[in-house]
Amino acid sequence: MVKAISLVSGGLDSLLATKLILEQGIKIEGIYFSSVFYSLKQSNSSISSLITRELEIPLKILDISSELLEVVKAPKYGYGKNLNPCLDCRILMLKKAYQYMKESRAKFLITGEVVGERPFSQRKGALSFIEKDSGLEGLILRPLSAKLLKPTLAEEKGWVDRSRLLDLKGKSRKAQFNLAKELRLKNYLTPAGGCLLTEIGFSQRMRDLLRYNPDFNLKEVRLLKIGRHFRLNSKAKLIIARNHEECESLKNLSEDGDLIFYPQDRKGPLGLGRGQFRKEDISLASAILARYTDNKTNSLRVIFKKSYSPQENFLIAPPLEEEILASLRIA
Numbered sequence: 001m002v003k004a005i006s007l008v009s010g011g012l013d014s015l016l017a018t019k020l021i022l023e024q025g026i027k028i029e030g031i032y033f034s035s036v037f038y039s040l041k042q043s044n045s046s047i048s049s050l051i052t053r054e055l056e057i058p059l060k061i062l063d064i065s066s067e068l069l070e071v072v073k074a075p076k077y078g079y080g081k082n083l084n085p086c087l088d089c090r091i092l093m094l095k096k097a098y099q100y101m102k103e104s105r106a107k108f109l110i111t112g113e114v115v116g117e118r119p120f121s122q123r124k125g126a127l128s129f130i131e132k133d134s135g136l137e138g139l140i141l142r143p144l145s146a147k148l149l150k151p152t153l154a155e156e157k158g159w160v161d162r163s164r165l166l167d168l169k170g171k172s173r174k175a176q177f178n179l180a181k182e183l184r185l186k187n188y189l190t191p192a193g194g195c196l197l198t199e200i201g202f203s204q205r206m207r208d209l210l211r212y213n214p215d216f217n218l219k220e221v222r223l224l225k226i227g228r229h230f231r232l233n234s235k236a237k238l239i240i241a242r243n244h245e246e247c248e249s250l251k252n253l254s255e256d257g258d259l260i261f262y263p264q265d266r267k268g269p270l271g272l273g274r275g276q277f278r279k280e281d282i283s284l285a286s287a288i289l290a291r292y293t294d295n296k297t298n299s300l301r302v303i304f305k306k307s308y309s310p311q312e313n314f315l316i317a318p319p320l321e322e323e324i325l326a327s328l329r330i331a
């Protein structure tokens with residue numbers, strides 16, 4: 001029995017593409033690429049259970065966070081609308097999938113790409129460019145748009161019947177929704193699959209990091225997913241938690257040398273300062289924190305201390321004015 005590897009994200013297109021080929025009697029193993037750049041709402045376990053429930057195929061999960069981090073810092077083919085380096089990212093995923101395909105003795109790859117669905121990475125020219133650049137010419141079957149593309153090895157060898165493949169193109173997803181009903185596909189993720197690099201707010205935070213701390217690591221990226229972010233100066237930034245869960249996450253992600261801020265005797269969030277804080281930066285950070293307590297008018301006592309140190313200091317800070325606050329806010 002011929003075996004293929006399908007790149008599944010949990011989104012509708014990749015699930016449909018896989019189903020279409022399963023119906024042709026091909027043995028399929030799924031591969032899901034996880035990354036630090038996915039939304040916190042998207043856990044590996046929930047996605048893998050969705051995929052295996054809908055497709056009933058074995059699934060391999062590969063974390064590409066470290067490689068993708070380097071790609072985001074300097075993509076060879078640039079960014080899309082936000083800080084999403086989709087061309088480089090797809091090439092990275094396909095190369096990884098190809099490696100796995102060879103290891104597991106599969107014959108070809110399947111993706112859910114649709115011609116013209118995404119302006120940056122799914123133009124017809126971009127699809128063949130990605131294929132060429134990843135050294136996979138003829139090995140990537142895109143069942144949803146196959147009839148608009150050159151026949152692949154799987155069709156030429158007769159493993160897959162090309163006449164049963166589709167000719168979908170463009171952004172409208174009406175045909176996919178109809179097909180989902182036909183194939184009894186009930187659960188799938190919304191388009192874009194939770195990649196934060198396609199979001200404006202997250203991209204602004206990433207740009208700030210690229211500018212002021214270009215050697216950043218995965219831990220810094222994890223911090224970008226939490227709280228409100230403020231740039232105090234080129235060497236200091238502050239993060240204010242938005243709820244109890246984020247307070248705990250900030251504490252867990254804090255490192256030696258960070259500063260922790262919190263209000264004394266009042267309900268309010270936790271702030272994490274990273275970088276080099278001068279006296280005036282501590283005052284500014286305390287005023288920002290004071291603004292996010294349950295008292296937005298009066299000065300209050302803000303505790304600050306080095307993370308992992310029992311030694312507490314305090315100062316009296318007035319809540320920062322909205323206009324100044326807005327000018328410091330990254331996103």
Ligand code: SF4
Pocket residue numbers: 084085086087089090192195196197198
């Ligand atoms: S949307 Fe995100 S995960 Fe998807 S190809 Fe683009 S950068 Fe990669």
